[in-house]
Amino acid sequence: MPxxxxxxxxxxxxxxxRTDAGADLGDDIMATLTVPSEFRRVQAHFPILFRRETGRDAFTAMAMFGFQNGENLFLDGDRWDARYRPLSVAIQPFLIGRPPSGEGPGQVHIDMDHPRIAAASEGVRLFDADGNATPYLDEIAERLGDLDEGYRESGAFYDALLAYDLLEPFSLEVTLDDGSLHSLVGFHIIDEAKLRALDGEALGSLHAAGHLMPMFMALASLSQLSVLVARKNRRLGGG
Known part of the structure; x- marks a missing residue:
């Protein structure tokens, strides 16, 4: 309980x-939230799939790390095997909080029950001896701000996807080298054919609103699905 x-x-x-990686630190996750403003960085490493939030019509984007709950194919013992960590992972155990009214500037909150809370002799300090923020905390605050801003701006992006009917259901079934079948179900992707069929006015409107580039980045990220499969095959083969 947080x-x-x-x-x-x-x-x-x-x-x-603690800033290292590990299953015991909460990194054993199949996917994590990502936001459209981050898609350019995410797409170079991870597939981006969309999922409808439980009990709601709203969608969120997920950077995919594996095929099943608890599987992170980018986690190699205590090493994160990618040149980028999505913001929602990189900021742990911190989060943005706001007053009960929901108004006003965000505050940096911390989950005191998170496994990244370190023992006295381990980890990275948040404040120096004079109570000033360390460079690490400054970096965390910047990432929190980026994630919060990206999340707040994402509503318009999803509204545009729905307005132009640009999301289509997606499932993937893969037979791996050992003969086992693995699948991803319950997700959506951007419908490339419908996006290509939009007229100039619609494309111009999406571009002016800043939505077109994240759409292209999400489509480009699908090439990382084959990378995910290759990682799974290596993991099964002991590589």
Whole structure:
């Protein structure tokens, strides 16, 4: 059960955070949230698939790490085997919080029950001896801001996808080298044929709103599905 607290330089003066990778640190996940403003960086490493939120009509985008719950094919022991970590992973155990009214500037919150909370002699400090933010905390705050802004802006992106009916159901079944069958189901992708069929006015409107580039990046990311399959085959083969 998460235990969120507003981060401050008195209560958390001596707090340290583990920044390495590992299943015991919460990295054993099949997918993580990503936002359209991040698609350009994500697509070079991970497939981007869309999923409808449970009980809602809204969609979210997911950077995919594996084929089943608890499987991260980019996690190699205590090493993250990719040149990029999506923001929603990189900011753990921090999050943006707001006053109960929902208005006002965001605050940096921390999950005190997260496994990345380090022992006194481990990890990276958040504040120096004078109570000033360390470079690590400054970087976390910047990433939190990027993720929060990207999430808040994403509503218009999904509205545009739905307005032009550009999402189509997607499933993938792969027979691996050992003969086992693995699948991804319950996801959506951008319908490339419908996107190509849009007239100039519609494309111009999407471009002016900043939505066209993330759509192209999401489509480009699908080439990473074959990379995911290759990683799975290597994992099964002991490589």
């Amino acid at each position: 235990s969120h607290a507003v981060l401050d330089n008195k209560t958390h003066r001596d707090l340290r955070i």
